[in-house]
Amino acid sequence: MEPSAKGTIVMGVVASLRKQRKLGQLAQGQLAARLSAPALELFEQKIEPTRWYPMPAFAELVALEWEVVAKRNPDYARKSGALSADRQFESGRYQQLDFAQRTGKAESSRALLLQARLITTITAAFYSFLDIRVAIDPARPDRLEIVYANAALFPEPLRYATEGFMNQINQRQGSPRRWESARTAPDRIVFSLPLPERLVG
Numbered sequence: 001m002e003p004s005a006k007g008t009i010v011m012g013v014v015a016s017l018r019k020q021r022k023l024g025q026l027a028q029g030q031l032a033a034r035l036s037a038p039a040l041e042l043f044e045q046k047i048e049p050t051r052w053y054p055m056p057a058f059a060e061l062v063a064l065e066w067e068v069v070a071k072r073n074p075d076y077a078r079k080s081g082a083l084s085a086d087r088q089f090e091s092g093r094y095q096q097l098d099f100a101q102r103t104g105k106a107e108s109s110r111a112l113l114l115q116a117r118l119i120t121t122i123t124a125a126f127y128s129f130l131d132i133r134v135a136i137d138p139a140r141p142d143r144l145e146i147v148y149a150n151a152a153l154f155p156e157p158l159r160y161a162t163e164g165f166m167n168q169i170n171q172r173q174g175s176p177r178r179w180e181s182a183r184t185a186p187d188r189i190v191f192s193l194p195l196p197e198r199l200v201g
Contacts (some may be wrong), residue, residue: 012093014042014043014047055153059153059155062158065175082165088122143193143194147189159189180192
C-alpha cells in the first residue's frame with residue numbers, strides 16, 4: 001500500500017478548508033493555484049471514515065490549512081488534535097480509547113507502557129507508513145517516549161495535532177501531564193511525557 005491516511009483523520013482537514021471556502025476566505029482560484037490535481041480531487045470528494053487516502057495529497061491539504069486557517073499556530077493544531085480525540089471517543093470506533101478512559105491513571109511504569117502502546121495502535125490505524133516504538137529510555141528514565149520512524153511524510157502540523165490528541169486522552173484519564181514532541185531527524189519524531197516520581201525507576 002502506498003503511504004496513506006485514514007478517512008477519519010482526513011475528514012477534519014477537508015471540513016475545515018471547505019468551511020473557509022464557504023465563508024469566502026478561500027477562493028477556488030487559490031485552491032487551484034496551491035493544490036495538485038490529486039489534492040484538489042481529494043478536497044472535492046466525499047470522504048469515507050474507513051477508507052485510505054494518499055498521504056501526499058492529504059499532506060498538501062494539511063499544509064494549506066496550516067497556512068490559511070491555522071496561520072502556522074501550533075496551538076491551533078493541538079486544539080484540532082484534541083477535538084479529533086473527542087470525535088474518536090464519541091464515534092465508539094476505537095475500543096482502545098474506551099479502555100484508556102476506563103483504566104484512568106497508570107499505577108506503575110509497566111502499566112503506563114502498556115497504555116501508551118495501546119494508544120499508539122490507534123495512531124497506527126490512522127497512518128499506513130509509520131514505524132512506531134514506545135519505550136522508557138534508560139538514559140532518561142524520567143520520561144516515556146513514543147518514536148515515529150519513517151515519518152518524512154508526516155508534516156509538522158500533524159506532529160502538533162498528535163500532541164493535542166494524546167494530551168486530550170491524558171485529560172480524559174484525569175492526568176495533568178502533557179506530551180511534547182520534537183523532530184530529531186527528517187524522518188524521525190520523538191514524543192515525550194514526563195513521568196511522575198512514583199513511576200521513575
